[in-house]
Amino acid sequence: MRHVKTIAIFFAALILMEVLYRITSFTSDLKKFSPEQYRLLHISDSADILFFGESSNTTFAPYDSIPYSIAELAAQQMPAWRWKSITKHASHAGIYKQWLNALNPKSVPACIVITVNLRSCNADWRYSALEPALQQALVMGKARPRLLNRFLLALGFYPHLSERLAQKAKLTEWDTTCLPVSKNYPYKTVRAWDDAFANGYYCKPDGSWDMDKIQLACHYIKSYAFALHAENSRIKDLDAIVQWAQIKKCTLVFNIMAENLNYAETLVGPELTRLMRFNRDFIVKRYSTKGVLVIDHLESVKGADYIDQNWTTEHYNQNGRIAIAKKLSQVLLKNLLNP
Amino acid sequence: MVPFIKLNPMLFNSFEYLLFLPLVLGLYYACPNKWRWISVFAASCFFYMQFVPAYIFILFFIILLDFTTAHIIWRSTGLTKRLWLIISLSSNILLLAVFKYAAFLLNNIFAFFQMVHFTNASAPTIDFILPIGLSFHTFQSMSYTMDVYRGQQKPETHLGYFANYVLFFPQMVAGPIERYKRLGVSLKAPQALSFESWRAALWLIGFGLCIKMVIADNLAPVVNQIYELEQPNIIQAWTAVLFFSVQIYADFFGYSTIAIGSAKLLGIEIMDNFKSPYRAASITEFWSRWHISLSTWFKEYVYIPLGGNKNRYGPWVISILAVFALSGFWHGASWTFIVWGLLHGIARITEGRQKPPRTIFFKRIIIFLIVSLFWIFFRAPDFKTAWVICKACFGFTDNTIFTNYNLSLWFWFFLLWLIEWFLNDQRFDIRMLQVSVWKRWCVILAMVYCILAFGGTQALPFIYFQF
Structure with missing residues (x-):
C-alpha cells in the first residue's frame, strides 16, 4: 500500500510537471527547437494560402534587383488572398507532411502549396546528412505530452540513421537499382553510369581529364538518375499529404520546380533528361487524378537564370522566380474560388 | 570496410x-x-x-x-x-x-x-x-x-x-x-534484490542521467564552439576551460553512476569511480578521487612494480612520469594526451612524496584551476588549438570583442558545485538515506524535472566511449 501511494504521488507530480513546463518553458522551447511549427501554430488563422518551400523559395542572386521570394511574388499577383509561407532549407515532402499536422485544426487554410523538388526524391537527398536535423526539428510539435517531447528530444529519439548507415544505404541503392534507360544504353545503374563518367569521360585538349566537368556530370547523374515509383518514400509522403487534404477539404497544389534540363542534356546526354521527364510525368499523372492541382515548372526556367551554374540546385535569379510565381498565381486564380 | x-x-x-x-x-x-x-x-x-x-x-x-x-x-x-x-x-x-x-x-x-x-x-x-x-x-x-x-x-x-x-x-x-x-x-553470487536496493539503483540511474543530460550535454555545445574559434578572447577561453572541467566530470561521473545503478538492479555491485575529485587539495589527492579504477590499476600494475614510493628520488621521478605518460597514452593515441599525462606527472612530482596537508578551501580552488588548465590538452584536437586556448587564457589574444554568451549556462556550471555540496563526499544513494523524506522527495522531483525539461538536445555520446 505504501508503494502504491508513493507511485501515485510520483505520477501526480509528473502531471504537475507537465503543467509547469507548459506554462514556463514550452513556448520558448518550441520556438527554439521547432521554429517552423511554432510559426504554423500562429499563422494558419491568418492565411488563405499557405506555401511550403525549401531554399528555392528564398535564394536570391547577388545581382537581383527584385528581392522577393517565389511566394511573395505570387502573392503580389493575388492581392485578394492572404498568403503565408514557411521555408526551411533542405525540407521535403516528409517534412511538409509533419508540418500539416502542426496546423491549428480549427483553421486550415483554403489552399496549401507544396513545393515538389524532383531532386528531393533521389537517394542522395533521402539519405542526406541534413535529415537528422530536419527530423529533430519536428519532435517538439508531435501530438504527445509536451514534457515527453522535450525528454525524447534530449534522448535523440527521432527517426534518423547514422552518417555511415545512411551512406551505406545510398551506395547500395546506387549499386543495385536498375534504371529504366533505353535498351542499348550501357549504364544501367547510377554506379555504372557514374563510374563511366568519372573515369575520364571529359578530357581537355592536352589530353588530361577535365575534372571540373567530370565532377559536375557525375553530380548530375547522382541527382537525377532515378525513376520514381509508388514505394519511393517521398511519393508515400506526398500520398499522405493528399489524404490529409482530402480529409480537411482544402485545395492542394503540387508545385514541381524547374531543373536545368538543357545543361543536363549537354553534360550527360538525353538519357538523363528522359529520366527527369519520366519523373515529372509520374507525379503529374499520379496526382492530377487524385484532385491535386499539379503545376509543372520543370522546363520553365532558362539555363541562364540558374544561380548555381556549377551545381545542381533549384536556385533561380529574379527572372526564374518571377516565371514560376507568375505561372503559379495564374493557375491558382483560375482554379480557386474567391476568398 | x-x-x-x-x-x-x-x-x-x-x-x-x-x-x-x-x-x-x-x-x-x-x-x-x-x-x-x-x-x-x-x-x-x-x-x-x-x-x-x-x-x-x-x-x-x-x-x-x-x-x-x-x-x-x-x-x-x-x-x-x-x-x-x-x-x-x-x-x-x-x-x-x-x-x-x-x-x-x-x-x-x-x-x-x-x-x-x-x-x-x-x-x-x-x-x-x-x-x-x-x-x-x-x-x-x-x-x-x-x-x-x-x-x-x-x-x-x-x-x-x-x-x-x-x-x-x-x-x-x-x-x-x-x-x-x-x-x-x-x-x-548476486545479492538478493530488496526494495531498498531497487530504490537505490533507480536513484543512481536518475542521478547519473541528470548530471550527464543536464549538466554535461548543456555545456558541451559551448565548449565545442569555443574550441573551434580561431582566436577566442580571454573570457571565451576561460569559459571553455571551466565548462569543460565540469562537462567531462559530469559526463564520466554520470556514466559511472548509471553503470553502478544498472548493475545494482541485477544485484551486482561495481566499484565507485569518483569521489568528488574537484574537492582535492593536491594533484595526488585528485588522482585518488578521479577515475579511481584506472588510477589504482596503474598504481598496482605499473607504479608499484617499478619500485613505487620505495625508489630513490631519481627513479621515483622517472616512474611517476612513466605512469602518467602511459595514463595519458591510454586515453588516446595522440601527443596531446601524453602531454596531458606528463603535466599531471610533473605536478605530482612537485608535490613530493609527503602526504599533502589537510584540505583548505583556497588550495582546492588552485588545484581545480590547475586541473582545468591541464584539461586543455585533453580536449584540444591538436597542439595548435591547445596553444590558442592557453594563450587566450593568459590574455595573449587580439580578440577583445566581448561575446554575450547565454549567461544562464553558468547555472549548469554552478549546479554541479551545488550537487557536490549536497553529496558531501558520499555516493548519491547513501546520501539520500541521510536526509529527511521531504528533502529526498524535493531532490528526486527536481532531478526528474531537470531530466525531462532541460536535457541537452544533441544526445551526445559519453566522452570516455572513445577510449
Whole structure:
C-alpha cells in the first residue's frame, strides 16, 4: 500500500510537471527547437494560402534587383488572398507532411502549396546528412505530452540513421537499382553510369581529364538518375499529404520546380533528361487524378537564370522566380474560388 | 570496410537503453539462479553488437585467451609461468596497438624517417573504427591474468562467468575497470534484490542521467564552439576551460553512476569511480578521487612494480612520469594526451612524496584551476588549438570583442558545485538515506524535472566511449 501511494504521488507530480513546463518553458522551447511549427501554430488563422518551400523559395542572386521570394511574388499577383509561407532549407515532402499536422485544426487554410523538388526524391537527398536535423526539428510539435517531447528530444529519439548507415544505404541503392534507360544504353545503374563518367569521360585538349566537368556530370547523374515509383518514400509522403487534404477539404497544389534540363542534356546526354521527364510525368499523372492541382515548372526556367551554374540546385535569379510565381498565381486564380 | 556495419552504440542516455534495461531485468529475473549468467552474457553481447557487430569476436578472443592463459599460468612455475604471462599481456597490448595506436605509431615513425631524410613516403592510411571501450576491457582482462600470476586470484573455472566479467554491459565500454576478486565474485553470487536496493539503483540511474543530460550535454555545445574559434578572447577561453572541467566530470561521473545503478538492479555491485575529485587539495589527492579504477590499476600494475614510493628520488621521478605518460597514452593515441599525462606527472612530482596537508578551501580552488588548465590538452584536437586556448587564457589574444554568451549556462556550471555540496563526499544513494523524506522527495522531483525539461538536445555520446 505504501508503494502504491508513493507511485501515485510520483505520477501526480509528473502531471504537475507537465503543467509547469507548459506554462514556463514550452513556448520558448518550441520556438527554439521547432521554429517552423511554432510559426504554423500562429499563422494558419491568418492565411488563405499557405506555401511550403525549401531554399528555392528564398535564394536570391547577388545581382537581383527584385528581392522577393517565389511566394511573395505570387502573392503580389493575388492581392485578394492572404498568403503565408514557411521555408526551411533542405525540407521535403516528409517534412511538409509533419508540418500539416502542426496546423491549428480549427483553421486550415483554403489552399496549401507544396513545393515538389524532383531532386528531393533521389537517394542522395533521402539519405542526406541534413535529415537528422530536419527530423529533430519536428519532435517538439508531435501530438504527445509536451514534457515527453522535450525528454525524447534530449534522448535523440527521432527517426534518423547514422552518417555511415545512411551512406551505406545510398551506395547500395546506387549499386543495385536498375534504371529504366533505353535498351542499348550501357549504364544501367547510377554506379555504372557514374563510374563511366568519372573515369575520364571529359578530357581537355592536352589530353588530361577535365575534372571540373567530370565532377559536375557525375553530380548530375547522382541527382537525377532515378525513376520514381509508388514505394519511393517521398511519393508515400506526398500520398499522405493528399489524404490529409482530402480529409480537411482544402485545395492542394503540387508545385514541381524547374531543373536545368538543357545543361543536363549537354553534360550527360538525353538519357538523363528522359529520366527527369519520366519523373515529372509520374507525379503529374499520379496526382492530377487524385484532385491535386499539379503545376509543372520543370522546363520553365532558362539555363541562364540558374544561380548555381556549377551545381545542381533549384536556385533561380529574379527572372526564374518571377516565371514560376507568375505561372503559379495564374493557375491558382483560375482554379480557386474567391476568398 | 568493416563487416556488418551498424555503428549505433547504445548510449545510456538513449531511448533504446531505457527499453533495453527493463527487458534485460525481466529476462534475468525470469531465469533460475543457475542460468542467470546466460541472460547477462546474451544482453552484454547484444549491447556490444549495437556498435560494430563483428567486433564481438575481439572480445571473444580476449576472453578465450585470458581464460586459457590464466589456467596455464596457475599450473606453471618459473620461466614458463612468466612466459605465459608475457604471451597473455602482449596479445592484449597487440590488440590495442593494432586497433588504437597503429595509425599514431606509423605516422610518427614515417614523420621521423622523413625528418632524417630516410624516406619521403607518407604513412599508409589506416582506417580502423576503434572498437568501443577497447582500452577498458583489455585492461580489465589483463588485471585478471596478472592477479593470477601473482597468486592473488584463483583462475575461474567457469568460462561463462569469466566472459561476463569481461563483457558485463553496464561497465564494458567505459569502466569502472574492475578486478576479478570483486566483480567476478559479485557476478557469481548476486545479492538478493530488496526494495531498498531497487530504490537505490533507480536513484543512481536518475542521478547519473541528470548530471550527464543536464549538466554535461548543456555545456558541451559551448565548449565545442569555443574550441573551434580561431582566436577566442580571454573570457571565451576561460569559459571553455571551466565548462569543460565540469562537462567531462559530469559526463564520466554520470556514466559511472548509471553503470553502478544498472548493475545494482541485477544485484551486482561495481566499484565507485569518483569521489568528488574537484574537492582535492593536491594533484595526488585528485588522482585518488578521479577515475579511481584506472588510477589504482596503474598504481598496482605499473607504479608499484617499478619500485613505487620505495625508489630513490631519481627513479621515483622517472616512474611517476612513466605512469602518467602511459595514463595519458591510454586515453588516446595522440601527443596531446601524453602531454596531458606528463603535466599531471610533473605536478605530482612537485608535490613530493609527503602526504599533502589537510584540505583548505583556497588550495582546492588552485588545484581545480590547475586541473582545468591541464584539461586543455585533453580536449584540444591538436597542439595548435591547445596553444590558442592557453594563450587566450593568459590574455595573449587580439580578440577583445566581448561575446554575450547565454549567461544562464553558468547555472549548469554552478549546479554541479551545488550537487557536490549536497553529496558531501558520499555516493548519491547513501546520501539520500541521510536526509529527511521531504528533502529526498524535493531532490528526486527536481532531478526528474531537470531530466525531462532541460536535457541537452544533441544526445551526445559519453566522452570516455572513445577510449
